[in-house]
Each structure stands twice: as structure tokens, then as C-alpha cells.
Amino acid sequence: MHVFFKDRLTNEEVDVEAILAKIESKIPQHLYSEIEMIIVGWFEEFEERSINAFYDSGTIYVSNIQDDNADMYDDIVHELAHALEEVYGYSIYADEKVKDEFLRKRKHLHDILWNHGFKAPLAFFTEVEFDQEFDDFLYKTVGYDKLSALLQGVFLSAYAATSLREYFATGFTEYYLDPNHGFFKKVSPSLYAKIYQLQNPDELDNY
Template sequence: MLKGYLLEKQQKLLQQQSNFYTSTGLHVFFKDPVKNIDIESVIEKVESSVPVHLLSEVEMIIFGWFEEFEERALSAFYDGGTLYISNKHKDFNSVYDDIVHEISHSIEEPYGYFIYGDKKIEDEFLRKRKYLHDILWNMDYKIPLSVAMDPEYNEEFDMFLYKKVGYDKLEIILSGIFISPYAATSLREYFATGFAEFFTNPDLNSFLQKVSPELYKKLILLQNSEELDNQ
């Protein structure tokens, strides 16, 4: 009986998943159905959390399964005005976090110089990378310093962290250094994880401010459209 009720509830949810536009003009399209998650509520929360001027580059969100997810072990990515979000998320918050995270990548083109031009975030990131490299080296996880000090995405370093060291171990090692293991992946992901944390967990911003003060300062400025207009 319970199984029948759950199946009926799931079927109703799938039937409700028709493509829609939000009040800001964002087009939400379902390539494949998303089970057991109220996507309209997720989008409403995103639009209430992220300032409207930081949503301007996103024209469309497509939910579904794409080859890139398997090829690159992703659950979301941004490309050319569109967010591609996996339809296989487990819960509301994972969808919410992924969308906000990818929004951060959408603003890197129009606001890239504002974000990275003064090198303050990059310098902060590389200081942390050097510290991480030294800790791992002493633990006999060794990779050339030149690789660790490359701020751009480097597949060798990514796989080193993900496969050789492991995110479970990294979470302990990086406590108080990076806000998450994924933040150590590259400069862009350092910014993106901070952006997502800033807007999805505003009550915890004091922790972000403590761990990544330069990134936090930049996010404070980014949320103010007048500040951006003056740049």
C-alpha cells in the first residue's frame, strides 16, 4: 500500500514537470524528468538568494542527462548562457547548490576582470595551494610544486587530489584552509565554491570570511550592482 502511494506521488510529480518561465524570464526546460524534487521551488529559492544582476547571463536551465556528466564526472555545467543540471540529484539542496555554483561561472566573462584582475583572490588561493602541497608532501603524497602552483584547472592535479589522496582525507586535511576539498581544484572553482557558499548559506558567512577573507571581500562587492557599475 505504501509502495503504491509513493509511486502515485512520484507520478504526479513527474506530470507536474512541464517546462516553464520564471518572472525574470529564465526558461526552465526538462529534457529528462527529475524525480521527487520540486524544481519550481528550487528555482524560486535560487532567484530569491542570488541578486538579479548576477543572474543576467543565464538564459536557460536544462535538466537531464548529458555525456559530459559521465566523461568529466560532473553533475552540472555552464555553457553559453545555459545551465545543464543533472536530473539524477538526490535532494532539493544538491540541485540548489549546483545551480548557484554554476551561476558563478556564468558571471566570470562579464565580471572576470573585477573578480580576478587585482590578483587578490589568486594570491590567496596560491598561498593555500602551497600550504596544501607542503602538507601532502610530508604525508608522502608527492606532486611537483609547479603543478600545485598552477591556478588553472590541471587534470593531473585534479586526479591527484580526487583519486590518490581522496576527498574524505582531504576534508580533514583542508579544514580551516579551504571551505571544501573541491575549492582546491583550481582558481575558478575556488571562486565558485565560495560564491555558492556565500549565497546558499548566508548564516555561515563568518566562516567563509575567516577562511577566505579576500574572496569574501570580493563577494561582498559583487552582490552590490552599484559597485560593479562603478568599475
């Protein structure tokens, strides 16, 4: 992985070399071999989509505005997950186990929100792709803090409920963020099993 700086990091404490070394020590090589480049800087897409990193054809674009090393590590590992969806999409999604688990959780979330007065049709919760209207419902109508509190024990984080892809990416990031996998395994067993399976290159179909 080569790092290029389009813009200088605003925080001098952030050490990109140390972050890369951490990635290389924690993540099996076959899971980041598709990444040719990491470009650090500020990109229009960040503003347009309210994000601070994205992946596009072999390159991770990550914000030059970072709180600390942990913040940037989190961003890069998250985008790595999206890169893997492209390379190993078949291995990740074809058996539909992660999708089924995600949809069960969405149904559960629907019921919890309904009981708390946020009454939205169930059909709203069965779309696995990102949907702006649903996103607004979660983050604006319900609100991030309330949502985070209500979905505890159902989803690992509020962001995981956004779409199937974010369910996968947040789980992947969690796996390499917290060495204690007990809670993850309990909350999202199918997703956990899938990420565990990714550790072994022999189990992967390269699509």
C-alpha cells in the same frame, strides 16, 4: 530564467519551481540576469567529465538526477558562478587578490601534504587552471576523504582546491548556501570580500 526538461527528474520530491524561487529570493537579480535558460536532463558531458552540471552561453545544464532540492540548488548556484566569471571576469580576477589567496592556500596545502608523506613538487601546486594530473594526485593519490580532512581550515572544501575557477565557484555557492558567513570570512577573506563586492552592481565592470 526559463526551465526546460530534456529528461524527467528521477526524484519526484524535487521541486524546480521552489528552487528557482529560492534563487530569486537569495541572489541579487544582476547576478543571474545572464542566464536565459536552465535545461534539466542527462547530457554526455556529465559522463565525460564526471560532473552533474555545466554552464554554456547563457544556459545552465543540470542533471535530472538529484537527491533533493538542496542538491539541485547547490548545482545551479555553482554554475551561476561560472556564468559570472564570463560576464564579470575583470571585476573578479583583474586585481589578482583571489588568485594570490588561492596560491597561498595551495602552497599551504603542499606543505601539509608533504608532511603527511604525499610528496609532490611545489610547481604542481602553482598552476591555477584545472590540470588532470594534479586532479588525479588530489583525488586518487591522496583521496577525497583524506584530502578533506587535511585541508580543513585552509580551503572550504576539497573541490575548492581543484583550480582557481572552482575556488571562486565553491565560495560563491557557499555564500548563498549558509547564511552564517563567519567561517567563510575567516578561511578565505579575499574571496569573501570579492563575492561581497559582487552584491553591488555599481561596483562591477561589465566585460
